[in-house]
Amino acid sequence: xxxxxxxxxxxxxxxxxxxxxxxxxxxxxxxxxxxxxxxxxxxxxxxxxxxxxxxxxxxxxxxxxxxxxxxxxxxxxxxxxxxxxxxxxxxxxxxxxxxxxxxxxxxxxxxxxxxxxxxxxxxxxxxxxxxxxxxxxxxxxxxxxxxxxxxxxxxxxxxxxxxxxxxxxxxxxxxxxxxxxxxxxxxxxxxxxxxxxxxxxxxxxxxxxxxxxxxxxxxxxxxxxxxxxxxxxxxxxxxxxxxxxxxxxxxxxxxxxxxxxxxxxxxxxxxxxxxxxxxxxxxxxxxxxxxxxxxxxxxxxxxxxxxxxxxxxxxxxxxxxxxxxxxxxxxxxxxxxxxxxxxxxxxxxxxxxxxxxxxxxxxxxxxxxxxxxxxxxxxxxxxxxxxxxxxxxxxxxxxxxxxxxxxxxxxxxxxxxxxxxxxxxxxxxxxxxxxxxxxxxxxxxxxxxxxxxxxxxxxxxxxxxxxxxxxxxxxxxxxxxxxxxxx
Amino acid sequence: xxxxxxxxxxxxxxxxxxxxxxxxxxxxxxxxxxxxxxxxxxxxxxxxxxxxxxxxxxxxxxxxxxxxxxxxxxxxxxxxxxxxxxxxxxxxxxxxxxxxxxxxxxxxxxxxxxxxxxxxxxxxxxxxxxxxxxxxxxxxxxxxxxxxxxxxxxxxxxxxxxxxxxxxxxxxxxxxxxxxxxxxxxxxxxxxxxxxxxxxxxxxxxxxxxxxxxxxxxxxxxxxxxxxxxxxxxxxxxxxxxxxxxxxxxxxxxxxxxxxxxxxxxxxxxxxxxxxxxxxxxxxxxxxxxxxxxxxxxxxxxxxxxxxxxxxxxxxxxxxxxxxxxxxxxxxxxxxxxxxxxxxxxxxxxxxxxxxxxxxxxxxxxxxxxx
Numbered sequence: 001x002x003x004x005x006x007x008x009x010x011x012x013x014x015x016x017x018x019x020x021x022x023x024x025x026x027x028x029x030x031x032x033x034x035x036x037x038x039x040x041x042x043x044x045x046x047x048x049x050x051x052x053x054x055x056x057x058x059x060x061x062x063x064x065x066x067x068x069x070x071x072x073x074x075x076x077x078x079x080x081x082x083x084x085x086x087x088x089x090x091x092x093x094x095x096x097x098x099x100x101x102x103x104x105x106x107x108x109x110x111x112x113x114x115x116x117x118x119x120x121x122x123x124x125x126x127x128x129x130x131x132x133x134x135x136x137x138x139x140x141x142x143x144x145x146x147x148x149x150x151x152x153x154x155x156x157x158x159x160x161x162x163x164x165x166x167x168x169x170x171x172x173x174x175x176x177x178x179x180x181x182x183x184x185x186x187x188x189x190x191x192x193x194x195x196x197x198x199x200x201x202x203x204x205x206x207x208x209x210x211x212x213x214x215x216x217x218x219x220x221x222x223x224x225x226x227x228x229x230x231x232x233x234x235x236x237x238x239x240x241x242x243x244x245x246x247x248x249x250x251x252x253x254x255x256x257x258x259x260x261x262x263x264x265x266x267x268x269x270x271x272x273x274x275x276x277x278x279x280x281x282x283x284x285x286x287x288x289x290x291x292x293x294x295x296x297x298x299x300x301x302x303x304x305x306x307x308x309x310x311x312x313x314x315x316x317x318x319x320x321x322x323x324x325x326x327x328x329x330x331x332x333x334x335x336x337x338x339x340x341x342x343x344x345x346x347x348x349x350x351x352x353x354x355x356x357x358x359x360x361x362x363x364x365x366x367x368x369x370x371x372x373x374x375x376x377x378x379x380x381x382x383x384x385x386x387x388x389x390x391x392x393x394x395x396x397x398x399x400x401x402x403x404x405x406x407x408x409x410x411x412x413x414x415x416x417x418x419x420x421x422x423x424x425x426x427x428x429x430x431x432x433x434x435x436x437x438x439x440x441x442x443x444x445x446x447x448x449x450x451x452x453x454x455x456x457x458x459x460x461x462x463x464x465x466x467x468x469x470x471x472x473x474x475x476x477x478x479x480x481x482x483x484x485x486x487x
Numbered sequence: 488x489x490x491x492x493x494x495x496x497x498x499x500x501x502x503x504x505x506x507x508x509x510x511x512x513x514x515x516x517x518x519x520x521x522x523x524x525x526x527x528x529x530x531x532x533x534x535x536x537x538x539x540x541x542x543x544x545x546x547x548x549x550x551x552x553x554x555x556x557x558x559x560x561x562x563x564x565x566x567x568x569x570x571x572x573x574x575x576x577x578x579x580x581x582x583x584x585x586x587x588x589x590x591x592x593x594x595x596x597x598x599x600x601x602x603x604x605x606x607x608x609x610x611x612x613x614x615x616x617x618x619x620x621x622x623x624x625x626x627x628x629x630x631x632x633x634x635x636x637x638x639x640x641x642x643x644x645x646x647x648x649x650x651x652x653x654x655x656x657x658x659x660x661x662x663x664x665x666x667x668x669x670x671x672x673x674x675x676x677x678x679x680x681x682x683x684x685x686x687x688x689x690x691x692x693x694x695x696x697x698x699x700x701x702x703x704x705x706x707x708x709x710x711x712x713x714x715x716x717x718x719x720x721x722x723x724x725x726x727x728x729x730x731x732x733x734x735x736x737x738x739x740x741x742x743x744x745x746x747x748x749x750x751x752x753x754x755x756x757x758x759x760x761x762x763x764x765x766x767x768x769x770x771x772x773x774x775x776x777x778x779x780x781x782x783x784x785x786x787x788x789x790x791x792x793x794x795x796x797x798x799x800x801x802x803x804x805x806x807x808x809x810x811x812x813x814x815x816x817x818x819x820x821x822x823x824x825x826x827x828x829x830x831x832x833x834x835x836x837x838x839x840x841x842x843x844x845x846x847x848x849x850x851x852x853x854x855x856x857x858x
Binding site (some may be wrong): 059060061062232236237242243245246247249250255256257258260261271272273274275278 | 488489490491492493494581584585587588589592595596599600603644732736738739787788
C-alpha cells in the first residue's frame, strides 16, 4: 500500500472492496493523485486541527441534525470527513444522464397514474394490486393538474458503486429528499479549512443550488404566472431538517413558512402578513402528504393548512413535490423501474438497479429466504436505513424472525443482493482507513431537468459498516465533480 | 412584506436582547455592591434590583433571596425565571432561529455563539469564568448583535420590529428604575446608581457636571433627547420604527398613535408636572401606558385569521383619544389611579379586541416565547 511521508496512509488496506482512490494493486487512481499527495503531507496533529476547525464552524453556524431515537431528540453537529470524494467529468456526465433518465421515467409514471390513463398499470408493467396497495399511493391526487407533468421537482436518487465500481441505484426518494444544504455547507467548510486542497483541481461549484431550485419552482407556477410568490413550507424549528428548510428559503430569497402562516380562503392560499393576506402561487413543501391538510388527511395534524387540497384541485396553487409521489418511493415499485424506463422512454436503463427479489413472488421468496444470511432485507415503506436487516451481520434468531415476518407480510418486503459498497480513505483517529460510502445526487425538474453537480456523499464511520445514514452514526464527505479538462 | 409570525419573533428578539443586556448590567452592579453589606441589607438590595427589573412575581415563585449566590442564580441562570440572563439568551436564539431564513447569517451566528457559551445549556466548549467575565461576555455579545442589526441588516420591516422591541423594553426598564428610585425607602437608589444602571453616568457628567442630584437625573433619564436610554429617546425611535412599517399595516395605527401620544406628554412637560405631586403613581401609570403600547404593537401583528379580522383591527374613526382627550394628566384619574397619566382613551372597550395579551408588559411575563 502507498507510502507517504506522514504515515497517514500507511497500512491502508481496501482489499475486498472497490476503492475509489486506489486500485486493486494499491496504485492511486489518476483522479485522486494530487489529493493523496496532499494528504500525505499532513500529520495527525494537523488533521486534528483541521477537523476541529470544521466542527467549530458547523457548531457556530448551528449546522446540526436531530437524532430522534435518542432521548429528547439530541441536536448533533453535522459530521464531515475531510478526505473529499472526486468524480471525473466524463464519469459524472454518464451518471447524470442515467439519473435524468430515471427521474424522467418516474415522472411519466406518476403523470400516467394521477393524470393519465394509468397505462403502465393497464399494460401490466407494474401490477395494479401493487400500486393500489402502496401506502404512498394517494387517490386524492388523481386529477390535480401538475404543470409540465413534473410531479417530482426535487428528487434524491441514492446510488452506490458495486464491487466492480459500477454505479447502481439503491433507492429512489421522490417525496422530500433532504441533504442538499449539507452538500453546500460541506463545500463551504472545506473551502475554509482546506482551501489548499482545491488548488490543483477545477471543481464545479455548489452555491448555485438556490438559483436552480428557484427557477425550477418558478416554472411550476399555475397558469405560467410571471414572478410567482414562492414559499418553503416547514414543520417548524423542531424538525430534524429545519436547518435545511431555512437554508433553502434563504438561498432562494423566499419566505420560510409554517402551516399556521398560511390560510386558505376561496380555494386560494395566502400568507398571513402584517399587511393582511398575500396570495401564494408555489409551495415547496417539506412536510409529508399526510400532514399537508388536516381536512383531507390526518385531522390531528397541526402542521398543515386546512383546505389546501381544495386549492390544489382548483388549480390556484402548485405544491412541490406533488401529492402522491410516495408510490414510487415504495420499495415494492423499485424493482419495476428499469421496465418503466423501457416502457415510457423506449431506452435501456443507463444505471441498473441492485438485483432485487420480490417477496410477493413465491419462487423469488423461496430462493431469497433460503440464503437470507447472504442478502439484505428491506421493509418497503421505510427510509433512513430503519428496519433494514443485513444478512451476513445478523444472528440466526434475527434471521429466523425476519423470515417469519416476511412470510407473514410478503408485500411489505424486498430482499436484495448485498452490495459491497465502494470505499474511500476516511479519517479514523490518526490515519486514513477505507470506509464505505454512497451518493445522493439531486435532480431538479420543472420546465426542464437539471442534475445538480455532485450530491451528498454519506460515509459509514466504522470499519466494514455498510450503514451510512447520519441518523445511525454515518458521516459525510464533500463531493467534487471535476470540470471537463480543457484541451 | 413580512409574515406576522416573523414580525412577532423579531419583536421579541428585540425585547429579549435588550433584557439580556440590561439584566447583565444590573446584576453586575448588584453583585459588586452587595458583597460588603450585612445580611438584611444585602437582601433588601437584591429585592430592589429584582423590583427594578420588574421580576417581583417571578421572585415570589422562588421565595426570598437569602444570599448573594441566590440572587446571582435567580438573575443569571434560573431557566424557570423568564427574566434571567440565560432565559433571555435562549429566547433571543430561539426567536432568531425561527426567522433564520430572513436575517443576516452573522446575526444568527452571534446569537448562537452566545448561547453555546453557556455550558449548562447542554453544549460544551464554554470556558469557565467568573461572574464578571460571564456578564461582560453577555453584554459584549449583545452589543455585537445590536451592531450587526444596525450595520448588517436591511432596513426592512423585520429590522423595524427588532428596533421597536428593543425600545419598548428599554423604556419600560427606565421607567421601572425611576419608580424604584422613588419607592426605595432606604434611599440607596441614588443619582449615581440610576446613571450607572442605565450606562448614562459618563454622558451625564459631560453634560451636567459630576455632582448629580436625584431629581436632575430623573429628568435626564426621562427627557434627554440625545441619550439612547432616555424614555423620550426610546419612544421617538419606537415611533420611527412603527411609522417606517408603512401605511399598509393599518393594524399598527393604534400603536403608532399611542407612541406619539406618550412622546408628546413627555415633550410638553406634563409627566414632569404630575411627578411633582405624586411621582410614584405617575410613573406607575406611565409604565402601564408603555405596557399598553407593547400590547398594541403585539395585537397589530398577531396573525389575522382572515381579511375580515384585519379590517376589524382598524380603530373606529373618532373613537380614539384625540388631543383634546389626551389629558387626564394631573387630574384625579380613574379608581385607584390618583394623579396618574390618566387613560389613553377608550381602547379597552373596543369590540373585537382580545384585550392585551398577557405578555404585553415585561417579557418576564411571557412564558410563550421561552422554551
